[in-house]
Amino acid sequence: MPDFERYPVYLYNSLTRSLEQFEPINGPNVGLYVCGPTVYGDPHLGHARAAITFDIVVRYLEFIGYKVRYVRNITDVGHLENEETGSGEDKIAKRARLEQLEPMEVVQHYTNSYHDGLDALNCKRPSIEPTATGHIIEQINLIEKILENGLAYIVNGTVYFDLEKYTKENEYGTLSGKILEELKAGSRDTEGLDEKKNPHDFALWKRADPEHIMRWDSPWGEGFPGWHVECSTMSTKYLGEQFDIHGGGLDLQFPHHEAEIAQCRGAYGTDPARYWMHNNMVTIDGAKMSKSAGNFITLEQLFNGNHPLIDKAFHPMTVRFLMLQSHYRSKIDFTNSALLAAEKGYQRLIDSMKLLEELEFSGSEGQGELDSEIAKYCDQCYQTMSDDFNTAQTLAALFEISSRINSLYHGQLNPKQISNGMYERMVNTFRQFIIEVLGLKAIQSEDNSKTEKLVELLIDIRAKARVRKDFETADNIRDDLAEIGILLKDEKSGKTTYKIKS
Secondary structure, eight states: OOHHHHSOOEEEETTTTEEEEOOOTBTTEEEEEEOOOBOSSOOBHHHHHHHHHHHHHHHHHHHTTOEEEEEEOBBOSOOEEETTTTEEEEHHHHHHHHHTOOHHHHHHHHHHHHHHHHHHTTOOOOSBOOBSGGGHHHHHHHHHHHHHTTOEEEETTEEEEOHHHHTTTSOSSTTTOOOHHHHHHTOOOOTTTTTOSSTTOOEEEEEOOTTOOOOBOOTTOSEEEOHHHHHHHHHHHHHOSSEEEEEEEGGGIIIIIHHHHHHHHHHHSSOSEEEEEEEOOEEETTEEOOTTTTOOOBHHHHHHTOSTTOSSOOOHHHHHHHHHTSOTTSOEEEOHHHHHHHHHHHHHHHHHHHHHHHOOOOOBSSOOTTHHHHHHHHHHHHHHHHBTOOHHHHHHHHHHHHHHHHHHHTTSSOGGGSBHHHHHHHHHHHHHIIIIISOOOOOOOOOHHHHHHHHHHHHHHHHHHHHTTOHHHHHHHHHHHHHTTEEEEEOTTSOEEEEEOO
16 A cells, blocks of 8 residues: 555645645646746745745655656746736846846856755755746747637737636636735726726736847737746646646735636636645745845855854755744744754754664564554654645654654663564654655765865975974964864874864
């Protein structure tokens, strides 16, 4: 029996606002689409939250026996400055203009930066990573289907989705909870209002103004695709007209995901995904992260400590661990104290894994009196992850196992209280959930060979200084090394040896 049958997964479906048992369309195959970044700036904590959330989803589903096709896009055109109204300048075109670069130079640079940041956080790369500019023809085809079904209209080379017609037979706002009539009443959108039938009709294809540098031929003239149509196109191309899970940040529910649902219903007559998952936001010291507030932190700044709001550099595994301490649907607050606490908690788990390498265990041949207690914590690892991917509670179970490992190692727990078979299960569960499911890995220690070579180089420089009778330089090298715990000793033979203080 596969583990997904033994521990069925329940996930919170944002569309129905309820916890539902996960039943894939073509199990054990699972189709997952996640909205990726718009690559016009360096990756930040918001990107990390979404990436780690769905990395955990992929890791756990694969761990319990599912085969996952994970598609995460790169938005490299069409994402305008004002997301709700679809107005303003294209974010990538603007960055290209400001930096005097080709748009694709901007795209390549920040795509690489995004990959580097997520690789450091040990996030798996997706199965497919399509780009919007690589799917222009497919987007045009999707728009033509919507036009054929009478749910879009053309004005001066721009194609708009017709929400008035759409809502005659469909609900709009089921995912976000926003009501179209209320949106109309509160609308301040003026761009394109003389063209649109409704202020909240969104562009499927935008006419390119003369100064717009990212443009393609289409049946409606030169232009570029709307942000929303990109994800509808790429998700259905690689996962089918209806697939299992669509994920993204909570900030994408409206208008982006709401528009995706409308587009897919308009083209194919069906919702694109059976389950919608949304991760919550990141705050910094209790405040929303934003550049204007001065609390915007990129991953590079977090990893190198070069930001006024953090006291030191934090390893990517510390950042990952802190994110895992909160359920993905909860907000997570980044503070120095939270990062320092996460650093200690992470190290405690990793230290326990290292103890297992040294621990010589000889337990009970039969049933041990602690077997049922150990089995309970092992089961909890599966049960909590199957309960809407609750990493916080899974960590709690792993810390209980960590405590037993430490007690065994230090002789505070009699090994005969645990059977050999249960000990093996405990060790396997502990290692697998830390490494394979939660994606945590040990921080590599300093490369001792490089340290040795550097010390030997300094000893050689010091020896040459002494030959020249430059005793000031020789003494400074000896004293500076001593300050960092490397003690030199001049032997009678003339050779200089050293030892590193622990």
